[in-house]
Amino acid sequence: xxxxxxxYTSPKLEGDVxxxxxxxxxxxxxxxxxxxxxxxxxxxxxxxEDCLRxxxxxxxMGVQIEKDGNTVLVHGNGLEGLKKPTKALDFGNSGTTTxxxxxxxxxxxxxxxxxxxxxxxxxxxDRVVTPLRKMGAVIDGDADGKFLPITVxxxxxxxxxxxxxxxxxQVKSALLLAGLLAEGETVVQEETETRNHTEVxxxxxxxxxxxxxxxxxxxxxxxxxxxxxxxxxxxxSAAFFLAAGAIVPGSAIxxxxxxxxxxxxxILDVLKEMGAAITVSNExxxxxxxxxxxxxxYTALKGTMIEGDVIPRLIDEIPILALLAxxxxxxxxxxxxxxxxxxxxxxxxxxxxxLQVLGANxxxxxxxxxxxxxxxxTGGKIxxxxxxxxxxxxxxxxxxxxxxxxxxxxxxINISYPTFFDDLEAIxx
Ligand code: S3P
Numbered sequence: 001x002x003x004x005x006x007x008y009t010s011p012k013l014e015g016d017v018x019x020x021x022x023x024x025x026x027x028x029x030x031x032x033x034x035x036x037x038x039x040x041x042x043x044x045x046x047x048x049e050d051c052l053r054x055x056x057x058x059x060x061m062g063v064q065i066e067k068d069g070n071t072v073l074v075h076g077n078g079l080e081g082l083k084k085p086t087k088a089l090d091f092g093n094s095g096t097t098t099x100x101x102x103x104x105x106x107x108x109x110x111x112x113x114x115x116x117x118x119x120x121x122x123x124x125x126d127r128v129v130t131p132l133r134k135m136g137a138v139i140d141g142d143a144d145g146k147f148l149p150i151t152v153x154x155x156x157x158x159x160x161x162x163x164x165x166x167x168x169x170q171v172k173s174a175l176l177l178a179g180l181l182a183e184g185e186t187v188v189q190e191e192t193e194t195r196n197h198t199e200v201x202x203x204x205x206x207x208x209x210x211x212x213x214x215x216x217x218x219x220x221x222x223x224x225x226x227x228x229x230x231x232x233x234x235x236x237s238a239a240f241f242l243a244a245g246a247i248v249p250g251s252a253i254x255x256x257x258x259x260x261x262x263x264x265x266x267i268l269d270v271l272k273e274m275g276a277a278i279t280v281s282n283e284x285x286x287x288x289x290x291x292x293x294x295x296x297x298y299t300a301l302k303g304t305m306i307e308g309d310v311i312p313r314l315i316d317e318i319p320i321l322a323l324l325a326x327x328x329x330x331x332x333x334x335x336x337x338x339x340x341x342x343x344x345x346x347x348x349x350x351x352x353x354x355l356q357v358l359g360a361n362x363x364x365x366x367x368x369x370x371x372x373x374x375x376x377x378t379g380g381k382i383x384x385x386x387x388x389x390x391x392x393x394x395x396x397x398x399x400x401x402x403x404x405x406x407x408x409x410x411x412x413i414n415i416s417y418p419t420f421f422d423d424l425e426a427i428x429x
Contacts, residue, residue: 003408003409004154004407005405006394006395006405008257008399008428009327009328011248011399011428012249012428013241013245013248013253013427014253015253016232016255016256016427017253017423018233018421018423019417020044020046020048020417021044021070021076021232021233021234021274022233022234022235022259023044023046023050023096023221023233023234023307024096024197025289026042026054026231030054030065030074030100031039031058031073031104032202032205032227033226034058034061034063034065034200035224036076036078037078038225038226039073039226040229041071041072041228042072042074043070043071043228043229043323044231044257045067045231048414048415048416048419049092049093050093050094050096050419052074052361053092053094054096055067056090058082060085060089061082061084061085062077062406063076063124070344076224079108079223079224082108083110084112087111088113089101089112090212091114091148092116092165092298093117093342093344093412094120094336094415095120095123095400098120098123098125099171099173099174100177101114101363102174102417103128104180105152106152106154106155107181108139108154109155110121111153111154112154113150115154116185119344121148125148126144128174129145129150129294131171134160135159135175135182135186136156136157136158136229137152137154137155137178138155141152143313157178157181158184158188160175160182161215162189163215164190164194164211165405167190167191167315167339168194169194169198172194173198176202176209176218178218180220181220182220185217185218188218189214190215191214193263195261195313196261196263199290200261200290201229203216204227204228204288205227208221208222208224220376221294222257222273228287230287231255231283232260232289233258234259235258235259235264235317235319237313237416238255238294239321240257240417240420241255241298241423242271242278242394242396243321243323243324243331244396245296246297247327247396251296251297251298252296253295254295254425257291258292260283262290262313264313264330264392266310266311266313266314267313267314267321268280270306273304274324274328274332275300275301276296276312277297277298278294280292280293281295282286292388296324300329301329302328302330303331303371303372305335306332306368307403308336309323311339315339316389318334318337318351319347319389322334322351322352322362326355326361326373327373327374328373331370332371333369333370334368336368338368339364343389344386345390347390349364349392350383350385350390351369354383355371357380357381358377358378360373361373376402379406380401380402380405381407382407382408383407384410388416389413391409391410391413392413392420
């Protein structure tokens with residue numbers, strides 16, 4: 001691993017950024033396009049490593065997928081068009097690919113083996129394996145299917161009613177995908193709403209999916225039909241520049257065409273609560289997803305409480321929000337975010353270790369962290385923990401640190417934001 005050093009002297013960020021396509025929607029566009037009949041044209045597809053894993057998986061199952069930069073054409077032949085891959089599928093670092101594919105593979109008439117990198121191999125899969133087994137899925141894997149590598153012997157499934165014990169859109173989506181292949185109704189109930197892209201997109205692709213007082217209900221009625229997808233900009237990527245704009249003195253940034261689906265905009269609520277100067281303009285809807293432009297300007301911030309129902313609406317933004325909180329006046333408490341411990345790395349530990357090295361006043365708790373600000377950040381040696389969002393937090397920290405920040409690597413950023421440094425350079429004055 002080659003160490004990298006970040007040093008920015010008196011930076012100021014000004015200008016427009018068009019952040020890349022949404023990771024969650026990009027994955028789903030490939031999955032739903034591949035299981036539909038007809039050609040799905042995807043524009044603004046995220047060319048990040050995770051989403052490429054999903055493309056590779058469907059190519060390995062016989063789907064013709066043409067990719068030209070951020071435009072992708074998926075030639076779907078329906079669920080029955082998918083073929084047994086000739087070798088085990090490598091899902092790399094991608095939790096979304098793994099969990100959603102486990103749902104789909106459970107109902108397909110062949111056996112598939114899947115594996116991933118060191119991080120993915122440590123992430124819990126029992127959260128999907130347990131309910132899928134209740135539907136009749138035959139799944140074998142390390143520690144009784146808790147961890148990869150896993151082999152799925154696809155077969156007949158029965159619909160179930162399942163209340164999610166974890167706040168996870170990946171689990172919800174895995175069950176809805178299995179529900180497309182199961183006998184009878186599959187009902188998923190969630191206490192706290194998680195991102196709903198699967199529901200929005202399945203309806204656009206013609207699935208029999210409805211939401212009623214029982215929960216989200218899907219059946220295996222009918223074929224899905226191809227549907228063009230214009231992927232909105234990823235608010236989870238925009239988050240790094242939103243935070244940068246708010247904490248780097250003199251900054252003013254506009255982020256264009258950002259997805260504003262309410263199940264994802266918790267960060268905007270928190271930024272407003274902290275006193276950030278943020279405005280939303282040019283709001284419109286594309287493919288059932290709200291998008292708009294976000295303008296952020298540097299201003300004084302105050303600490304806040306982040307807990308409860310907002311957590312799933314900003315779960316991936318917590319590392320960068322923690323950095324932001326080190327610059328806010330007073331205490332910021334983050335609670336109910338135990339899911340952070342099972343992300344690409346334990347993000348509670350990674351965030352706290354790194355920000356402590358940089359001189360922040362931050363303490364880890366079981367399900368979150370407590371940050372007391374404002375503190376000047378020194379420089380120092382930190383680690384990305386091979387986690388894209390921890391790495392980007394480190395780079396943004398370097399914009400306000402008094403000395404350079406050294407990090408063990410930066411390539412993990414390609415997982416979700418391959419053009420991150422180009423976009424940063426373009427607005428750096
Ligand atoms: C995702 C759901 C979230 C999120 C991940 C993408 C998705 O994970 O953290 O980056 O696309 O469904 P969980 O379902 O584990 O909360």
